[in-house]
Protein backbone atom coordinates (compact mmCIF):
# COMPACT_ATOMS: atom_id res chain seq x y z
CA UNK A 641 0.00 0.00 0.00
CA UNK A 642 2.77 2.38 1.04
CA UNK A 643 4.66 1.53 -2.15
CA UNK A 644 1.63 2.47 -4.24
CA UNK A 645 1.11 5.73 -2.33
CA UNK A 646 4.70 6.87 -2.14
CA UNK A 647 6.17 5.69 -5.42
CA UNK A 648 3.59 4.60 -7.96
CA UNK A 649 1.04 7.41 -7.49
CA UNK A 650 3.64 10.23 -7.75
CA UNK A 651 5.13 8.51 -10.80
CA UNK A 652 1.77 8.30 -12.52
CA UNK A 653 1.09 11.93 -11.65
CA UNK A 654 4.42 12.93 -13.10
CA UNK A 655 3.99 11.17 -16.42
CA UNK A 656 0.33 12.11 -16.80
CA UNK A 657 0.70 15.56 -18.28
CA UNK A 658 -1.80 17.71 -20.02
CA UNK A 659 -0.74 18.22 -23.60
CA UNK A 660 -2.02 21.00 -25.78
CA UNK A 661 -2.27 21.07 -29.52
CA UNK A 662 -1.17 24.66 -29.94
CA UNK A 663 -2.12 24.84 -33.61
CA UNK A 664 -5.71 24.00 -32.70
CA UNK A 665 -5.86 26.25 -29.67
CA UNK A 666 -4.04 29.40 -30.82
CA UNK A 667 -4.29 31.57 -33.91
CA UNK A 668 -0.75 32.79 -34.52
CA UNK A 669 -0.81 36.43 -35.63
CA UNK A 670 2.87 37.30 -35.80
CA UNK A 671 6.20 36.22 -34.43
CA UNK A 672 7.40 38.46 -31.60
CA UNK A 673 10.76 36.96 -31.03
CA UNK A 674 13.19 34.30 -31.96
CA UNK A 675 15.18 33.73 -28.79
CA UNK A 676 18.14 31.40 -28.52
CA UNK A 677 15.91 28.82 -26.82
CA UNK A 678 12.45 29.48 -28.17
CA UNK A 679 9.96 31.07 -30.52
CA UNK A 680 7.51 33.65 -29.20
CA UNK A 681 4.27 34.46 -31.01
CA UNK A 682 1.51 36.99 -30.59
CA UNK A 683 -1.62 34.82 -30.72
CA UNK A 684 -5.29 34.79 -30.21
CA UNK A 685 -6.15 32.16 -27.62
CA UNK A 686 -9.37 30.54 -28.81
CA UNK A 687 -10.09 29.22 -25.32
CA UNK A 688 -10.10 32.58 -23.54
CA UNK A 689 -10.58 34.86 -26.54
CA UNK A 690 -7.54 36.85 -25.40
CA UNK A 691 -4.52 38.14 -27.25
CA UNK A 692 -1.55 36.50 -25.56
CA UNK A 693 2.16 35.87 -26.06
CA UNK A 694 2.90 32.19 -26.60
CA UNK A 695 6.46 31.00 -25.97
CA UNK A 696 7.34 27.54 -27.26
CA UNK A 697 10.69 26.20 -26.09
CA UNK A 698 12.98 24.35 -28.45
CA UNK A 699 12.81 20.78 -27.24
CA UNK A 700 16.40 19.70 -27.88
CA UNK A 701 17.97 22.86 -26.48
CA UNK A 702 15.78 22.65 -23.37
CA UNK A 703 16.72 19.01 -22.84
CA UNK A 704 20.40 19.92 -23.17
CA UNK A 705 19.99 22.68 -20.58
CA UNK A 706 18.08 20.39 -18.23
CA UNK A 707 20.83 17.75 -18.53
CA UNK A 708 23.27 20.25 -17.05
CA UNK A 709 21.26 20.23 -13.83
CA UNK A 710 20.53 16.52 -13.78
CA UNK A 711 19.51 15.15 -10.41
CA UNK A 712 18.95 18.62 -8.96
CA UNK A 713 15.25 18.79 -9.78
CA UNK A 714 15.48 22.29 -11.25
CA UNK A 715 12.01 23.78 -11.76
CA UNK A 716 11.00 24.43 -15.36
CA UNK A 717 10.71 27.95 -16.75
CA UNK A 718 6.92 27.64 -16.67
CA UNK A 719 6.86 26.52 -13.03
CA UNK A 720 9.00 29.51 -12.00
CA UNK A 721 7.19 32.06 -14.16
CA UNK A 722 3.66 31.05 -13.16
CA UNK A 723 4.27 31.94 -9.51
CA UNK A 724 5.57 35.46 -10.19
CA UNK A 725 3.21 38.37 -9.50
CA UNK A 726 4.80 41.77 -9.78
CA UNK A 727 3.99 44.93 -11.77
CA UNK A 728 7.45 44.81 -13.37
CA UNK A 729 7.47 41.13 -14.26
CA UNK A 730 5.53 39.73 -17.20
CA UNK A 731 2.51 37.77 -16.03
CA UNK A 732 2.51 34.11 -17.04
CA UNK A 733 -0.96 32.62 -17.26
CA UNK A 734 -0.36 29.00 -18.04
CA UNK A 735 2.36 26.52 -18.92
CA UNK A 736 2.48 22.96 -20.08
CA UNK A 737 3.53 20.68 -22.90
CA UNK A 738 2.53 20.76 -26.54
CA UNK A 739 1.50 17.61 -28.36
CA UNK A 740 5.05 17.67 -29.77
CA UNK A 741 6.45 17.43 -26.21
CA UNK A 742 7.72 21.03 -26.25
CA UNK A 743 7.28 23.18 -23.15
CA UNK A 744 5.07 26.19 -23.74
CA UNK A 745 4.15 29.29 -21.73
CA UNK A 746 1.14 31.53 -22.22
CA UNK A 747 1.90 35.09 -21.11
CA UNK A 748 0.21 38.44 -21.14
CA UNK A 749 1.14 40.13 -24.40
CA UNK A 750 3.40 43.13 -23.81
CA UNK A 751 2.94 45.81 -26.41
CA UNK A 752 6.33 47.44 -26.34
CA UNK A 753 10.00 47.25 -27.23
CA UNK A 754 13.04 45.50 -25.88
CA UNK A 755 15.13 47.71 -23.56
CA UNK A 756 18.03 47.13 -25.99
CA UNK A 757 16.35 49.61 -28.36
CA UNK A 758 16.39 52.74 -26.14
CA UNK A 759 19.86 51.64 -24.92
CA UNK A 760 21.13 51.64 -28.49
CA UNK A 761 19.33 54.82 -29.53
CA UNK A 762 20.05 56.83 -26.36
CA UNK A 763 16.98 58.77 -27.41
CA UNK A 764 14.76 61.11 -25.44
CA UNK A 765 12.84 58.17 -23.99
CA UNK A 766 16.07 56.83 -22.50
CA UNK A 767 17.36 60.20 -21.37
CA UNK A 768 14.16 61.14 -19.58
CA UNK A 769 13.32 57.69 -18.16
CA UNK A 770 16.72 56.26 -17.26
CA UNK A 771 16.33 56.38 -13.49
CA UNK A 772 12.74 55.17 -13.71
CA UNK A 773 13.81 52.19 -15.83
CA UNK A 774 16.64 51.43 -13.40
CA UNK A 775 14.32 51.63 -10.39
CA UNK A 776 11.63 49.46 -11.97
CA UNK A 777 14.10 46.85 -13.19
CA UNK A 778 15.54 46.81 -9.66
CA UNK A 779 12.07 46.44 -8.14
CA UNK A 780 11.29 43.44 -10.34
CA UNK A 781 14.64 41.86 -9.48
CA UNK A 782 14.32 42.58 -5.75
CA UNK A 783 10.94 40.82 -5.69
CA UNK A 784 12.38 37.97 -7.71
CA UNK A 785 15.24 37.46 -5.23
CA UNK A 786 12.78 37.58 -2.33
CA UNK A 787 10.94 34.66 -3.92
CA UNK A 788 14.18 32.67 -3.60
CA UNK A 789 15.38 32.64 -7.20
CA UNK A 790 18.51 33.68 -9.07
CA UNK A 791 17.77 34.91 -12.60
CA UNK A 792 21.16 34.25 -14.26
CA UNK A 793 20.29 35.99 -17.52
CA UNK A 794 19.41 39.54 -16.64
CA UNK A 795 20.29 41.96 -19.44
CA UNK A 796 18.45 44.58 -21.55
CA UNK A 797 17.52 41.84 -24.05
CA UNK A 798 15.38 40.22 -21.36
CA UNK A 799 13.59 43.41 -20.37
CA UNK A 800 10.65 44.98 -22.21
CA UNK A 801 9.42 48.58 -22.03
CA UNK A 802 5.65 48.62 -22.47
CA UNK A 803 3.52 51.36 -23.99
CA UNK A 804 3.19 53.09 -20.60
CA UNK A 805 7.00 53.15 -20.45
CA UNK A 806 6.82 50.62 -17.66
CA UNK A 807 9.47 47.91 -17.29
CA UNK A 808 8.60 44.21 -17.55
CA UNK A 809 11.18 41.52 -16.86
CA UNK A 810 10.80 38.52 -19.17
CA UNK A 811 12.61 35.24 -19.80
CA UNK A 812 13.08 32.94 -16.83
CA UNK A 813 14.71 30.21 -18.89
CA UNK A 814 17.94 30.03 -16.88
CA UNK A 815 16.54 30.65 -13.41
CA UNK A 816 17.74 28.51 -10.52
CA UNK A 817 16.63 28.36 -6.90
CA UNK A 818 18.95 30.23 -4.52
CA UNK A 819 19.91 27.05 -2.66
CA UNK A 820 23.32 25.43 -1.98
CA UNK A 821 23.24 22.83 -4.80
CA UNK A 822 22.58 25.58 -7.36
CA UNK A 823 25.12 27.97 -5.87
CA UNK A 824 27.88 25.40 -6.25
CA UNK A 825 30.45 26.13 -8.98
CA UNK A 826 29.96 24.56 -12.36
CA UNK A 827 27.37 25.69 -14.86
CA UNK A 828 28.22 28.80 -16.85
CA UNK A 829 24.88 29.50 -18.47
CA UNK A 830 23.97 33.11 -19.25
CA UNK A 831 25.03 35.93 -21.56
CA UNK A 832 28.82 36.44 -21.59
CA UNK A 833 28.92 40.25 -21.43
CA UNK A 834 26.65 40.33 -18.35
CA UNK A 835 28.16 37.38 -16.50
CA UNK A 836 29.74 38.04 -13.14
CA UNK A 837 33.44 37.13 -12.96
CA UNK A 838 32.85 34.49 -10.25
CA UNK A 839 30.42 32.71 -12.57
CA UNK A 840 32.86 32.74 -15.48
CA UNK A 841 35.66 31.55 -13.22
CA UNK A 842 33.52 28.67 -11.97
CA UNK A 843 33.50 29.85 -8.37
CA UNK A 844 30.52 29.61 -5.99
CA UNK A 845 27.72 32.01 -6.92
CA UNK A 846 24.68 33.60 -5.28
CA UNK A 847 22.19 36.40 -6.04
CA UNK A 848 25.12 38.82 -6.41
CA UNK A 849 25.64 37.51 -9.96
CA UNK A 850 22.30 39.19 -10.78
CA UNK A 851 23.41 42.36 -8.96
CA UNK A 852 26.39 42.41 -11.35
CA UNK A 853 24.21 41.90 -14.46
CA UNK A 854 21.80 44.58 -13.21
CA UNK A 855 24.66 47.06 -12.68
CA UNK A 856 26.06 46.30 -16.16
CA UNK A 857 22.59 46.97 -17.61
CA UNK A 858 22.43 50.31 -15.73
CA UNK A 859 25.92 51.17 -17.03
CA UNK A 860 24.67 50.50 -20.56
CA UNK A 861 21.58 52.64 -20.04
CA UNK A 862 23.88 55.62 -19.48
CA UNK A 863 26.68 54.87 -21.91
CA UNK A 864 25.32 52.53 -24.62
CA UNK A 865 28.41 50.39 -24.06
CA UNK A 866 29.64 47.75 -21.63
CA UNK A 867 31.98 48.50 -18.70
CA UNK A 868 34.60 46.21 -20.26
CA UNK A 869 34.90 46.78 -23.95
CA UNK A 870 34.75 43.07 -24.65
CA UNK A 871 33.86 41.52 -27.99
CA UNK A 872 30.77 39.45 -27.10
CA UNK A 873 31.77 36.79 -29.64
CA UNK A 874 34.86 35.88 -27.59
CA UNK A 875 34.83 32.65 -25.63
CA UNK A 876 34.17 32.87 -21.91
CA UNK A 877 37.80 32.09 -21.10
CA UNK A 878 38.92 34.97 -23.32
CA UNK A 879 36.33 37.24 -21.72
CA UNK A 880 37.79 36.50 -18.30
CA UNK A 881 41.15 37.93 -19.40
CA UNK A 882 39.45 41.25 -20.00
CA UNK A 883 37.37 41.37 -16.86
CA UNK A 884 40.47 40.83 -14.73
CA UNK A 885 41.25 44.44 -15.65
CA UNK A 886 39.26 47.22 -13.94
CA UNK A 887 36.14 48.39 -15.80
CA UNK A 888 35.96 51.84 -17.40
CA UNK A 889 34.72 54.36 -14.85
CA UNK A 890 31.26 55.55 -15.88
CA UNK A 891 32.27 59.12 -14.88
CA UNK A 892 34.83 59.17 -17.71
CA UNK A 893 32.09 58.41 -20.23
CA UNK A 894 29.32 60.53 -18.69
CA UNK A 895 31.08 63.46 -16.96
CA UNK A 896 27.84 65.05 -15.75
CA UNK A 897 26.47 61.89 -14.10
CA UNK A 898 25.30 62.23 -10.52
CA UNK A 899 28.13 61.08 -8.27
CA UNK A 900 25.96 58.85 -6.07
CA UNK A 901 24.40 57.13 -9.09
CA UNK A 902 27.86 56.62 -10.61
CA UNK A 903 29.37 55.12 -7.46
CA UNK A 904 26.30 52.88 -6.98
CA UNK A 905 26.68 51.46 -10.49
CA UNK A 906 30.46 51.06 -10.17
CA UNK A 907 30.12 49.17 -6.88
CA UNK A 908 27.59 46.89 -8.59
CA UNK A 909 30.15 45.83 -11.18
CA UNK A 910 32.95 45.16 -8.70
CA UNK A 911 34.74 42.01 -9.86
CA UNK A 912 34.99 40.66 -6.33
CA UNK A 913 31.48 39.80 -5.08
CA UNK A 914 32.51 40.77 -1.54
CA UNK A 915 33.22 44.30 -2.75
CA UNK A 916 29.91 44.44 -4.64
CA UNK A 917 26.49 45.39 -3.20
CA UNK A 918 25.18 42.40 -1.26
CA UNK A 919 21.66 42.89 -2.56
CA UNK A 920 19.75 44.69 -5.28
CA UNK A 921 17.80 46.49 -2.52
CA UNK A 922 20.92 48.48 -1.57
CA UNK A 923 21.23 49.78 -5.15
CA UNK A 924 17.54 50.43 -5.43
CA UNK A 925 17.50 52.53 -2.29
CA UNK A 926 20.22 54.78 -3.75
CA UNK A 927 18.56 55.06 -7.17
CA UNK A 928 15.25 55.99 -5.54
CA UNK A 929 16.98 58.66 -3.45
CA UNK A 930 18.65 59.99 -6.61
CA UNK A 931 15.30 60.07 -8.39
CA UNK A 932 13.80 62.18 -5.60
CA UNK A 933 16.84 64.45 -5.51
CA UNK A 934 17.26 64.91 -9.26
CA UNK A 935 13.71 64.63 -10.57
CA UNK A 936 11.44 65.92 -7.80
CA UNK A 937 8.91 67.37 -10.23
CA UNK A 938 8.80 64.63 -12.81
CA UNK A 939 5.49 62.96 -13.38
CA UNK A 940 5.94 59.62 -14.97
CA UNK A 941 3.08 57.74 -16.40
CA UNK A 942 3.04 54.92 -13.90
CA UNK A 943 0.81 51.91 -14.30
CA UNK A 944 -2.13 52.32 -12.00
CA UNK A 945 -1.71 49.57 -9.40
CA UNK A 946 -5.47 49.16 -8.93
CA UNK A 947 -5.99 48.88 -12.65
CA UNK A 948 -3.20 46.30 -12.87
CA UNK A 949 -4.70 44.31 -10.01
CA UNK A 950 -8.09 44.34 -11.71
CA UNK A 951 -6.58 43.13 -14.96
CA UNK A 952 -4.82 40.45 -12.95
CA UNK A 953 -8.08 39.29 -11.39
CA UNK A 954 -9.60 38.89 -14.80
CA UNK A 955 -6.82 36.55 -15.84
CA UNK A 956 -7.15 34.68 -12.58
CA UNK A 957 -10.83 34.08 -13.07
CA UNK A 958 -10.75 32.86 -16.63
CA UNK A 959 -7.78 30.61 -16.22
CA UNK A 960 -8.79 29.12 -12.87
CA UNK A 961 -12.15 28.18 -14.23
CA UNK A 962 -10.51 26.64 -17.25
CA UNK A 963 -8.04 24.72 -15.10
CA UNK A 964 -10.79 23.37 -12.88
CA UNK A 965 -12.32 21.79 -15.97
CA UNK A 966 -9.02 20.61 -17.31
CA UNK A 967 -8.94 17.42 -15.26
CA UNK A 968 -11.13 15.45 -17.60
CA UNK A 969 -10.80 17.68 -20.55
CA UNK A 970 -10.41 16.07 -23.91
CA UNK A 971 -7.00 17.57 -24.46
CA UNK A 972 -5.56 15.83 -21.47
CA UNK A 973 -3.59 12.87 -22.69
CA UNK A 974 -1.31 10.37 -21.12
CA UNK A 975 2.32 11.32 -21.46
CA UNK A 976 3.85 8.54 -23.48
CA UNK A 977 7.41 7.61 -22.74
CA UNK A 978 9.46 7.63 -25.88
Ligand SMILES: Nc1ncnc2c1ncn2[C@@H]1O[C@H](COP(=O)(O)OP(=O)(O)OP(=O)(O)O)[C@@H](O)[C@H]1O
Pocket residue numbers: 672673674675676677678679680693695730747748749750751754797798810811812813
Ligand atom coordinates in the same frame (compact mmCIF):
# COMPACT_ATOMS: atom_id res chain seq x y z
N1 LIG B 1 5.09 38.44 -23.08
C1 LIG B 1 5.68 38.95 -24.17
N2 LIG B 1 5.08 39.95 -24.87
C2 LIG B 1 5.67 40.46 -25.98
N3 LIG B 1 6.86 40.03 -26.48
C3 LIG B 1 7.49 39.03 -25.84
C4 LIG B 1 6.95 38.45 -24.65
N4 LIG B 1 7.79 37.48 -24.23
C5 LIG B 1 8.82 37.47 -25.09
N5 LIG B 1 8.65 38.39 -26.09
C6 LIG B 1 9.56 38.64 -27.22
O1 LIG B 1 10.21 37.45 -27.59
C7 LIG B 1 11.64 37.55 -27.44
C8 LIG B 1 12.21 36.24 -26.94
O2 LIG B 1 11.66 35.94 -25.67
P1 LIG B 1 12.55 35.31 -24.51
O3 LIG B 1 13.64 36.23 -24.15
O4 LIG B 1 11.62 34.91 -23.40
O5 LIG B 1 13.10 34.00 -25.26
P2 LIG B 1 14.45 33.16 -25.10
O6 LIG B 1 14.49 32.15 -26.18
O7 LIG B 1 14.51 32.63 -23.71
O8 LIG B 1 15.52 34.28 -25.32
P3 LIG B 1 17.09 34.31 -25.16
O9 LIG B 1 17.60 34.55 -26.53
O10 LIG B 1 17.27 35.50 -24.27
O11 LIG B 1 17.52 33.02 -24.54
C9 LIG B 1 11.82 38.72 -26.50
O12 LIG B 1 13.03 39.38 -26.70
C10 LIG B 1 10.64 39.62 -26.84
O13 LIG B 1 10.93 40.43 -27.96
Ligand SMILES: [Mg+2]
Pocket residue numbers: 675797798811
Ligand atom coordinates in the same frame (compact mmCIF):
# COMPACT_ATOMS: atom_id res chain seq x y z
MG1 LIG C 1 15.55 36.23 -23.83
